[in-house]
Amino acid sequence: MDEAQHQGVRFCPRCGGERLSWPTPKNFRCDCCGFVLFLNIAAAVAVIMECQGKLLFGVRKHEPGRGMLDLPGGFADAGESAEEAARRELREELGIEVPEMRYLFSFPNRYPYGGMVYDTLDQIFLVRWDQPPPVKAADDLADVVWVERGAVEFDRIAFDSLRRAVRRYLSES
Numbered sequence: 360m361d362e363a364q365h366q367g368v369r370f371c372p373r374c375g376g377e378r379l380s381w382p383t384p385k386n387f388r389c390d391c392c393g394f395v396l397f398l399n400i401a402a403a404v405a406v407i408m409e410c411q412g413k414l415l416f417g418v419r420k421h422e423p424g425r426g427m428l429d430l431p432g433g434f435a436d437a438g439e440s441a442e443e444a445a446r447r448e449l450r451e452e453l454g455i456e457v458p459e460m461r462y463l464f465s466f467p468n469r470y471p472y473g474g475m476v477y478d479t480l481d482q483i484f485l486v487r488w489d490q491p492p493p494v495k496a497a498d499d500l501a502d503v504v505w506v507e508r509g510a511v512e513f514d515r516i517a518f519d520s521l522r523r524a525v526r527r528y529l530s531e532s
């Protein structure tokens with residue numbers, strides 16, 4: 360078994376058996392009890408907010424990427440649409456309700472947490488403001504900063520998917 364590919368998973372979570380087979384890299388089957396588990400990608404959302412030529416970034420409070428820049432967003436909960444997840448994250452992290460939001464595009468990401476690496480699909484939304492909204496950093500964010508479109512420091516952005524998203528947005532708008 361390729362330990363790196365299978366993230367060190369060695370025992371069946373149902374029966375504790377050690378005879379796991381991996382028909383594909385994203386699912387295993389227990390040869391003792393027949394249990395099958397799929398390690399599917401997680402759906403996530405992120406929001407680009409633009410106001411008067413500036414983009415809003417959050418400063419991450421926790422690992423991974425503590426102290427680095429992030430877009431407001433996070434994992435979608437079960438039963439939620441991507442739009443609902445984006446609106447909930449904006450409420451939780453910035454304390455705001457958004458009037459209008461537009462889907463832009465998506466990028467894959469890898470999110471290491473607690474010894475596992477979660478593959479995600481980050482769906483990116485856009486909110487444009489005429490006047491700066493009354494944002495207040497909360498939840499996973501230590502702070503928020505507005506950055507001029509031409510002054511974005513891409514190597515300070517925590518995740519590859521979000522670097523690509525901001526680059527693409529700036530090149531197309």
Ligand SMILES: [Zn+2]
Nearest residue numbers: 371374389392
């Ligand atoms: Zn089993």
